[in-house]
Amino acid sequence: MGSIxxxxxxxxxxxxxxxxxxxxxxKAEFELQNTPEQLLIDGFKENPIYYCIVAExxxxxxxxxFLYVRYSTWKGRVLYLEDLxxxxxxxxxxxxxxxxxxxxxxxxxxxxxxxxxQVLDWNVDAIRFYQKFNxxxxxxxxxxxxxxx
Amino acid sequence: MGSIxxxxxxxxxxxxxxxxxxxxxxKAEFELQNTPEQLLIDGFKENPIYYCIVAExxxxxxxxxFLYVRYSTWKGRVLYLEDLxxxxxxxxxxxxxxxxxxxxxxxxxxxxxxxxxQVLDWNVDAIRFYQKFNxxxxxxxxxxxxxxx
Numbered sequence: 408m409g410s411i412x413x414x415x416x417x418x419x420x421x422x423x424x425x426x427x428x429x430x431x432x433x434k435a436e437f438e439l440q441n442t443p444e445q446l447l448i449d450g451f452k453e454n455p456i457y458y459c460i461v462a463e464x465x466x467x468x469x470x471x472x473f474l475y476v477r478y479s480t481w482k483g484r485v486l487y488l489e490d491l492x493x494x495x496x497x498x499x500x501x502x503x504x505x506x507x508x509x510x511x512x513x514x515x516x517x518x519x520x521x522x523x524x525q526v527l528d529w530n531v532d533a534i535r536f537y538q539k540f541n542x543x544x545x546x547x548x549x550x551x552x553x554x555x556x
Numbered sequence: 557m558g559s560i561x562x563x564x565x566x567x568x569x570x571x572x573x574x575x576x577x578x579x580x581x582x583k584a585e586f587e588l589q590n591t592p593e594q595l596l597i598d599g600f601k602e603n604p605i606y607y608c609i610v611a612e613x614x615x616x617x618x619x620x621x622f623l624y625v626r627y628s629t630w631k632g633r634v635l636y637l638e639d640l641x642x643x644x645x646x647x648x649x650x651x652x653x654x655x656x657x658x659x660x661x662x663x664x665x666x667x668x669x670x671x672x673x674q675v676l677d678w679n680v681d682a683i684r685f686y687q688k689f690n691x692x693x694x695x696x697x698x699x700x701x702x703x704x705x
Contacts, residue, residue: 487626522701
């Protein structure tokens with residue numbers, strides 16, 4: 408049986424590998440500019456920017472919920488779920504559900520009233536998964552970005 | 557002639573009024589749960605969560621760019637533009653353009669490689685405005701949220 412726990416410094420390479428696996432699945436590997444070194448600084452040194460809940464099976468990380476705090480002018484502090492990912496060969500075993508439940512627990516314990524995230528409109532498995540949790544879909548917003556370099 | 561500057565504590569009520577004006581414009585006033593008191597704590601006390609660039613005309617705030625730092629697993633730290641708003645009666649005078657240019661300047665000065673934001677798919681004026689800055693629109697993502705209370 409696996410376990411669900413908060414990530415620590417020694418998980419950084421495995422976290423990076425999961426990020427990379429998800430980027431490939433999302434057909435966006437070329438977008439990945441982050442590094443294990445940067446993830447270590449950003450998550451596990453002074454003033455961590457993100458939190459990570461991980462799923463472990465036989466001492467291997469097989470999934471994670473990658474979280475950070477956002478600021479909504481309407482809602483104040485909200486917990487943002489940047490990535491929820493389970494390694495392909497470990498899917499359909501309930502690990503994603505466990506991670507999502509633990510994420511909701513984490514949010515409540517830390518005084519958040521809302522979790523926000525995004526889903527790709529063609530990722531029907533993910534959409535169905537989130538519907539099970541009664542998540543609300545806000546379809547009228549479009550993402551925009553501006554590269555400065 | 558107006559000025560563009562970083563917000564300070566005494567701007568909190570005016571910032572709140574702009575947030576409220578935008579919420580009404582976006583047909584979502586009922587979503588506004590934040591308060592001036594909370595904005596003061598979150599932006600101007602220890603470890604501020606957000607930054608705000610404001611446009612002032614005759615000692616009145618007429619627009620703002622409301623910013624905070626997000627964490628992308630692919631890009632690392634990115635600057636997120638939560639709200640860009642100009643009071644209705646002061647639009648079409650170039651104030652939005654000034655605020656956007658100052659936001660880009662702020663991002664570069666603080667070492668960000670990317671600014672991200674969102675736009676409502678029916679807000680054609682905003683979409684046209686952002687196109688002038690060569691912003692990229694990523695239409696395949698859908699926003700999702702889960703209310704915990």
